[in-house]
Amino acid sequence: MPVDWVVLGLDNGGTTNSGTALDDSGRFLLDQMAEVPSDVREGPDKALQRLADSVRQVLGLAGVPLESVRAVGLDTPGPASADGVISSKGATNFGQPAWRGFDIRSALERRLGLPVIYNNDGNAAALYAHYARFGEEAAARRGSVSVIVGTGLGGGIVEAGQVVKGAAGMAGELGHVPIPLDGLLDEGQPTPVCNCGQFGDAESVASLTGIQNNLLPYWLTRYKGHELGSMPAGKAAKLVRRYGEDGDAMALAIFRQQAIALGRLLTIAANFLDPDVYFLGGGVVEAASHFRDWFIAEVRANTVLREEQARAAEISLVPDLDMAGARGSAVAAREWVIGQGALPQPSARLSRRYPSAGGTTTTMTKRTG
Numbered sequence: 001m002p003v004d005w006v007v008l009g010l011d012n013g014g015t016t017n018s019g020t021a022l023d024d025s026g027r028f029l030l031d032q033m034a035e036v037p038s039d040v041r042e043g044p045d046k047a048l049q050r051l052a053d054s055v056r057q058v059l060g061l062a063g064v065p066l067e068s069v070r071a072v073g074l075d076t077p078g079p080a081s082a083d084g085v086i087s088s089k090g091a092t093n094f095g096q097p098a099w100r101g102f103d104i105r106s107a108l109e110r111r112l113g114l115p116v117i118y119n120n121d122g123n124a125a126a127l128y129a130h131y132a133r134f135g136e137e138a139a140a141r142r143g144s145v146s147v148i149v150g151t152g153l154g155g156g157i158v159e160a161g162q163v164v165k166g167a168a169g170m171a172g173e174l175g176h177v178p179i180p181l182d183g184l185l186d187e188g189q190p191t192p193v194c195n196c197g198q199f200g201d202a203e204s205v206a207s208l209t210g211i212q213n214n215l216l217p218y219w220l221t222r223y224k225g226h227e228l229g230s231m232p233a234g235k236a237a238k239l240v241r242r243y244g245e246d247g248d249a250m251a252l253a254i255f256r257q258q259a260i261a262l263g264r265l266l267t268i269a270a271n272f273l274d275p276d277v278y279f280l281g282g283g284v285v286e287a288a289s290h291f292r293d294w295f296i297a298e299v300r301a302n303t304v305l306r307e308e309q310a311r312a313a314e315i316s317l318v319p320d321l322d323m324a325g326a327r328g329s330a331v332a333a334r335e336w337v338i339g340q341g342a343l344p345q346p347s348a349r350l351s352r353r354y355p356s357a358g359g360t361t362t363t364m365t366k367r368t369g
């Protein structure tokens with residue numbers, strides 16, 4: 001079937017750029033990710049060159065010419081603004097000083113000569129999970145919350161098919177929502193602290209960093225002589241999951257606390273947003289099935305839904321997590337292209353009229369990036 005136009009999706013990670021192509025009918029043209037090194041640690045110049053390499057690689061693998069590309073979706077880890085300006089304080093993946101306050105979206109747009117639509121990686125993955133679950137038509141009528149457990153706790157909120165970005169681009173930072181700790185912490189266990197400075201937010205418990213900094217140091221005092229106590233903290237933290245799969249009591253205690261934290265976070269989401277689906281993703285749900293099923297059952301048991309909500313909603317897994325960022329970025333770019341086509345006047349492209357409560361009309365800038 002001839003392709004009218006395509007969009008590309010690029011996921012810019014700490015070591016790798018993953019890329020894909022999506023055609024005008026909503027079909028992904030690659031079954032696997034196209035991958036090149038991201039070289040983000042070498043600074044913006046090298047990294048942009050690598051993103052351009054990604055574009056060439058995807059076009060080659062998909063067999064489509066550059067002229068057919070209407071837009072490129074890009075995601076990176078945060079913190080960054082809604083329009084893709086890296087935090088002025090830098091970020092884990094963007095340690096080189098030249099990255100501070102760098103506008104990666106505009107820079108890539110100039111380099112490629114194509115519109116670039118930006119999302120942070122959690123939001124891009126949330127968008128893909130949403131579209132994969134509902135399909136294009138139903139996606140626009142549904143809401144979902146995605147929670148992805150990794151080094152930190154990421155994710156995003158999708159409402160009526162659109163990522164909720166917020167005024168400053170900081171909506172959906174689910175990891176930094178404080179959660180009740182009563183009945184979660186063991187007696188005498190210190191209050192977990194997050195890299196963001198808060199005590200007892202969701203990420204301080206439900207993340208690899210939370211295991212390394214908070215949970216493992218405490219539980220090793222309760223399981224004196226445990227093998228993990230003799231290893232460097234970073235290595236030990238990564239191994240806790242394998243111990244959990246083998247039924248190790250200390251590892252299960254750690255993951256039970258993570259499951260309670262996630263359940264409490266989803267309970268807050270239920271009261272704020274009442275979504276159709278709660279997606280879980282990340283390391284723990286990619287574990288051996290018996291362990292994953294136990295963990296999800298624990299999350300469910302700690303998620304308090306009203307009877308009506310329990311009937312209407314489901315807890316599900318983020319599909320193809322390794323591809324979710326690039327694919328979600330492509331979905332965002334395609335939605336943007338379709339949105340452009342639907343607006344009749346070029347002058348109206350960047351604005352939409354919303355009636356205000358007083359009956360007058362206010363013009364709001366539509367965030368597309």
Ligand SMILES: [Zn+2]
Binds near residue numbers: 175194195196198
């Ligand atoms: Zn935090």
